[in-house]
Amino acid sequence: MDELDRALVSLLIADARQPLATLARRLKVARSTVQSRLERLEASGLVQGYTVRLAQPAERPLIRASVLVSIEPRNQTNILARLKAMPEVERAFTTSGRVDLLLQVAAPTTEQLDAVLDAIGAMPGVRSSESLIHLSVKIDRGA
Incomplete structure (x- = not known):
C-alpha cells in the first residue's frame, strides 16, 4: 500500500x-x-466492504464505557465466552501492558451499565477491572 x-x-x-x-x-x-x-x-482483501453508521436514536442514547480488565491467564477462554454472552459487550480486545483485556460496553441507563460492570468484575478469574465512562466524542473516524 x-x-x-x-x-x-x-x-x-x-x-x-x-x-x-x-x-x-x-x-x-x-x-x-x-x-x-x-x-x-x-x-x-484490504477493503472488505462498505457500511452505514446510524445515529444513536435521540430518545434512548446508549451510555458507553471502556473497561480495563486484568485476568488470571488460565481463565481467558472462559471469561471471553462469558463476555460473548453479554449483549452489552460491544468489543473486546486483548492488550499488551498492565491489563489483559480492553472492553467496550454499552447500556441504555446508568443503572444497567453499573450492573454490567459489576457482573464483569465478579466473573471468576477476573483479578481487577477499571471502567472509564465515555462522555463525549471529540474525534470519530468511523470504521
Missing part, C-alpha cells in the same frame, strides 16, 4: 459514498486510477 492507497482509504473512511470522480479530484489523479486502485484494494 503506497501513499495514494492510504489517501484513498482515508477518504473512504471519512465518507464511503463519495463518487469516484470526487475521489479522483481530491487525490488529483484520473478517475480510472482511483477505480483500478479501489478494485485492487478490494481484490487484495
Whole structure:
C-alpha cells in the first residue's frame, strides 16, 4: 500500500459514498486510477466492504464505557465466552501492558451499565477491572 492507497482509504473512511470522480479530484489523479486502485484494494482483501453508521436514536442514547480488565491467564477462554454472552459487550480486545483485556460496553441507563460492570468484575478469574465512562466524542473516524 503506497501513499495514494492510504489517501484513498482515508477518504473512504471519512465518507464511503463519495463518487469516484470526487475521489479522483481530491487525490488529483484520473478517475480510472482511483477505480483500478479501489478494485485492487478490494481484490487484495484490504477493503472488505462498505457500511452505514446510524445515529444513536435521540430518545434512548446508549451510555458507553471502556473497561480495563486484568485476568488470571488460565481463565481467558472462559471469561471471553462469558463476555460473548453479554449483549452489552460491544468489543473486546486483548492488550499488551498492565491489563489483559480492553472492553467496550454499552447500556441504555446508568443503572444497567453499573450492573454490567459489576457482573464483569465478579466473573471468576477476573483479578481487577477499571471502567472509564465515555462522555463525549471529540474525534470519530468511523470504521
